[in-house]
Amino acid sequence: MSRPPRRTTGGWLILWASTLALAGGAGAAALHRADGVRTRAVPPVVHTVTIDATSYQPAQLVVHPGDTIVWQNKDLFPHTVTSKGAFDSDVLVNGKSWRLVARRKGTFDYACVFHPVMKGRLTIE
């Protein structure tokens, strides 16, 4: 079983860090985004949800607009992260990751299209 996701996360962290640097250095830069999404001076956070043993870990996650969520499939089986009408990772085979940047506030229930008993909830507040 290969385990590439660690590297992937590291990659995203670096990407995110360099994006921040480009954005103007000071943490306050987040306050002046054109889309007005961020209204707080708290810097965005990268959250990781591990998919393993046919479950999302953690199954419930609360984030803020601007945060990034990375789902990493460490399971043997293909899974998806699917919230009807909101977001869909498409098929994630073992070792693959998918990231989502939180934008619209709300509570989003999601599931795996292959294994409907796998359920997760993302709250953006």
Next chain:
Amino acid sequence: MKHTVLIVAAALAVPAAAYAQSVNDAQIASIVVTANQVDIDAGKLASTMAKSAEVKKFGALMVTDHTAVNKAAVDLATKLKVTPEDNPTSQSLKSGGADNVSSLKSLKGDAFDKAYVDHEVAYHQQVIDAVDKVLVPNASNAELKALLVKTRPAFVAHLEHAKQLQAKLGGGKSE
């Protein structure tokens, strides 16, 4: 249809009880590979012969997931230099699986879907019981035990999924 369920129960429960305290890792490896192969064979049949699109998809999912478990099991056995050892449980699983496939091949349409799904419900329940009562308690290698524990929730997901299909098939009187 009922007899299919009984065949499964007989295939798993009787030898499982008889060997509850005596299976070694090589025998567990053989049971795991055979149990998955049996469900892959039935899934292949359902993915082409089922009438309902949902049952077809479920059959294809069984092929994908149980193939993945078998690949992991074979990779681990190879790494641990364990040669799967044929035993009464794996032999019963094999013959029970063959009986199920031949019984399914004689059915068509709704009757096929119902028999396949009923069998999947019973089979996954029996496999989960065997994992809990026989395979995990007897596995001596930590990695083998971990693989069994890691894959168990998928079998539970399959069981719930099959039960949902069963409820739909049993509930629909039209067609």
